[in-house]
Amino acid sequence: MVGMRDVARKAGVSLSTVSLVVNGTGYVSAEMRGRVEAAMRELDYIPNELARNLYSGRTSLIGVIVPTIRHPFFSTLTASLQRAFAARGLRTMLCSTADAEGGEVEYVDMLRRRMMDGIVMGAHTSHAPDYWTSIGRPVVAFDRYLGEGISSVGSDHEQGGRLVADLLVRTGARHVVTLGGPRAQFHDLQRWVADHAAIGDDGPASTFPTVRYHLTLERELRAAGAVHEYLEAGEVHDMQAYAQAARVVCARAAEGTVDAIVSSDVGAAFCVQEALRLGLRIPEDLQIVAYDGTYLAQAAGLRVTAVRQDFDAIADAIAGRMDEAIAGGCVTAEPVDDGAMDDAAGGTGTDGADAGTDVVASVLRMIDDLVPVVLMPGETTR
Structure with a gap:
């Protein structure tokens, strides 16, 4: 097996010089580095990555x-x-x-x-x-x-919630159902969304800022006089639970009690298939909006209107x-003001709409880097 000593002899340099080149540490002249690299290629030397990691304290x-x-x-x-x-x-x-x-x-x-x-x-x-x-x-x-x-x-899920709400209000939706995961995941342990806008009861703040998409959507729809419901569709990995939830909500749409559905790409795709099976006209009878904008939004049978997150x-x-x-740079998350969150919970007597606004603002401060989203028009909305 070829080792660094062999490379050093071949290149006519010291063992420490070979080590500096292999580990990328310290200064080595361009001429010396060229000789070492040429010797490594000629001898087909493969650095011991484990030893290099131990030396550098990194695993990459x-x-x-x-x-x-x-x-x-x-x-x-x-x-x-x-x-x-x-x-x-x-x-x-x-x-x-x-x-x-x-x-x-x-x-x-x-x-x-x-x-x-x-x-x-x-x-x-x-x-x-x-x-x-x-x-x-x-x-x-x-x-x-x-x-x-x-x-x-x-x-930026607050922006995403507003984009969806603006679209549905503009197109005349009156009863919107959101299909999503267990609502409890939005909040630590005992904390739940209360009164459809404010976070109530005692306990820590939400650790799952996606909640601000739902809070914003709900707040904007309510302000426009539309009804919003949240229907739990199971854990994110449970595709059958999403399929079942799609059947339930589309049956309600067939009865005329629901006219718009918002869900992840998976939920939206199931809803498109179920609505078409029931003979519903999309988007005349039922509008469907996907939230994620992956390839699945383009492969659901109809091109689904979607809020696209910028993955790259x-x-x-x-x-x-x-x-x-x-x-080792200074990378800190902005601490959340517990007092502001307590106010949002209704402790100061604010009304539901104001409390919901406070909740969204409080959760927003948990994120250091907010990436904008965009609305991609499709065939499933008016």
């Missing part, structure tokens, strides 16, 4: 934790993250919490033991903020708040935050 490996890769949103995001990290010389290791045992705890343990350089946390977690802040290693959150000092990147921009922002965290 980033763990990416998502709920499941069966869902097109997370498969698309994962592909963009892999490209963004590869452009920075980093590899990714995927953890799909719904599809494999161990989940986030195993990955956090690997991070603590320096088997990874960092983790992107993009799945729902029941761990308290002190669990994440105690790790003391690079963590970047996607679309959630993990704790003070941990940066977070997410789409999200991935670039996450990778940039990870670069800063690994380098």
